[in-house]
Amino acid sequence: MTPAATLAELVSRPSVNPMGRTDLPADILYEHRVTDYLHGRLRDLGVSVERYAVRPGRDNLVALYEPPGTPAFSTVFECHQDTVPVDAMTVEPFAARVEGGRLYGRGACDVKGGAAVMLAAFERLVREKPAGSARVTLAYTVDEEHTFLGVQELVTRGLAADSAVVAEPTLLNIVSAHKGVVRWVAETAGRACHSSRPENGVNAVYRMARILTAIERYATELQARPPHPSLGPRTTSVGRITGGVSPNTVPDVCRIDIDRRLLPGETAQAAAADLEAFLKADPVIDFPFTLLQSHAACPPLDPARSGELAARLGAAIDAVAGRHEVHAVPYGTDASTLSGGGIPAVVFGPGDIAQAHTKDEWIDLAQLDPAAEILFRFACAK
Structure with missing residues (x-):
């Protein structure tokens, strides 16, 4: 399945984080529909998959790819499953409408596009089993949009790796620091x-x-x-x-x-x-x-520990997209919690943060295949 087709499946499954509100309809709340879909896809791959509850109806999903031979390194592909609410949207939030090279809907940009390309890269690793590739943990977490419970639980359970790439819309650039x-x-x-x-x-x-x-x-x-x-x-x-x-x-x-x-x-x-x-x-x-x-803080992301990771991912980006930038952003992500847990982390993904949380949220579909190729090359140490 192409990343674009996977993205449509994910957007059509509501995973709204109520963010403390009590006035939202129950049939669009929480991540379980998305988790069920991703769990099915990962089970079909035949890899080790763990699903555990962080809160009722809100499960983290963690899958592991073991390469043939000795891994070149170990890395985590991490992406959250939840979206913000859909109030005042001017497009149908869950229709996954495609028009003019864009897919519209809640979460299309933040961050189901990232979820789709990480799954595509992971599936390709499992199918092709390239020699000399990394050991890759694929983690889909809950509650990033409000209290970061999913990634905190992931770290608490002893996740260990040499590096982590966290999905957020970065226009295929690298975010190495954030507030x-x-x-x-x-x-x-x-x-x-x-x-x-x-x-x-x-x-x-x-x-x-x-x-x-x-x-x-x-x-x-x-x-x-x-x-x-x-x-x-x-x-x-x-x-x-x-x-x-x-x-x-x-x-x-x-x-x-x-x-x-x-x-x-x-x-x-x-x-x-x-x-x-x-x-x-x-x-x-x-x-x-x-x-x-009101809840545990998301710490700042300090770039001091991620220089080697940024260089390695940057080389993969340049091989596919021709160039990239490394920059800082004012918003928070799961990357800082992973970094605080001892795993150097950067942020990368398709889409533009300017479209996140908007009334007509969309993503440029032309960025999906290159993003998946970049992550695959990164994992292959190419």
Whole structure:
């Protein structure tokens, strides 16, 4: 099956990550439909395949190719199975429509195109068994779009290899560095009462308004700090606010979700302490609040350990595509967790990140076959 045909099969199988929401239809949620399909394809190859639950209905899938003779090296092809939700899409999310050399649908770019080409390269290795090739672990993980649970479980179970290539849309270039991300929930408490006598209560939303104003100033101050030479400044953003139960009730609780992008050398703990100290030093915030990390952080990806890997993958790219770039990006990926677990990692794949998560998400189908060829050549040490 061609990578394009595999991609159509994957896009037609919803694998939406609810990302903490409770208002999405159950028949599009979670990765199990995609996992079932990929599991079937890998079973048909006759290779060793392990499938294990990370959360109910959300399974990692790990397959192993053992080459004939002594492996040249060992590597991991890793790709996440989940997508973001489909709100406000202007194309049918799961129709996998092809038009003008593009395939449209949720996940086409991020990152089912990458999933398809990794499977194509892996299947070819199993069929052809080229001498002197690498031992390749193919890992399809869950929950990258929200809390990175799948790759964290993969590392916890003792995954070991000389290198890892993580699928994300890079236009067939190499990403060797990226920012990390940590997310917090901040909460203010109040005292509820009837809105006709608001003086009898304490409005938690008003309290949160003061915190929001302070965080806006903090975001400006962060950007003024010395930037990373390739990744740029630290950033923070408030992405969601919830609070109150009705217009005629003074709210007794308000919550916000905060996103903070980390530079190499920063930790989630230090970033939290920095923000909390800034807020507590503001004289208008004269009330208690809580700041809790909502899930495990995605660390920054530091390029210091991946130079040899980038050169080897770059040689395969040049042999197929003629040229490539190595650069840094501001978003997080599974690569940094693998790197933190002792496996040098880079990011590579077909597609353009500009199309990821968009209302008409698509991928240029012309990039799929070259991407599969690049990964095969990389594994063959050509």
